[in-house]
Structure formats: structure tokens, C-alpha cells
Amino acid sequence: MAEDSGAKREHGDGPDGQDDQDPLRGSRTSGFWAAIVGLGVILVLLVVFIAQNTRTTTVSFLVWDGQVPVAVALLIAAVAGLFLAGLAGMLRILQLRRRVHRARR
Numbered sequence: 001m002a003e004d005s006g007a008k009r010e011h012g013d014g015p016d017g018q019d020d021q022d023p024l025r026g027s028r029t030s031g032f033w034a035a036i037v038g039l040g041v042i043l044v045l046l047v048v049f050i051a052q053n054t055r056t057t058t059v060s061f062l063v064w065d066g067q068v069p070v071a072v073a074l075l076i077a078a079v080a081g082l083f084l085a086g087l088a089g090m091l092r093i094l095q096l097r098r099r100v101h102r103a104r105r
Helices: 028-052 070-104
Strands: 056-061 064-069
Touching: 028 070, 056 070, 064 070
Parallel strands: none
Antiparallel strands: 056 064
16 A cells, blocks of 8 residues: 555654654753752752751861861862862863864864
8 A cells, every 4th residue: 555645644753753743742941841840959958958967067178277067068078079070071071072173184
């Protein structure tokens, strides 16, 4: 039986395997909304963490000494770790881009 070129598409016949008329398909807006909800949950957990860890501790680094709440010390350490991991990742990406650029010449 010959297929009619004007026939209605079946479910899943879109270019990405999804129905083009599906009203529940994912979009940038739904992804953004999910990210906002996720960040809101993380923010609430962060506030609870800070509220529960208000006891102070002594922190010494090289020549600096100081009294800070435990939560602040841990958050500073976490941010410093994220910064260093991001820096290492950025340097690796730049290294790979340079390698690809040189290979294309």
C-alpha cells in the first residue's frame, strides 16, 4: 500500500521522535521553571543549615585567625572548592578548544 504524503503523522513522528502537536512537551520555559523550583529548595535548605549551625569556631589560615560561625566557615570552604573546580574545568575546556583549533589548521 502506497503511503500518502499528506497523511496525518502518527504519534512520535516528529523530527525528534515527539509529536509536534503534543501540548505537554518540554520547553525552555518549563526547564527554567524547574530550575527556579530547584534553586528555591536549595535556598530553603541553605537557610535551615545556617540557622542550625550558628556556633562559632576558630579558623586559622596562614597568618589570619578569626572567630566565625560554623556555617559561614563551611560555606566559604564550599564556595572556594566550587571556584577551584570551575577554574580547573574552564582551563580544560580552553585546552581542548585550542587542540581542536590547531587540528583544523
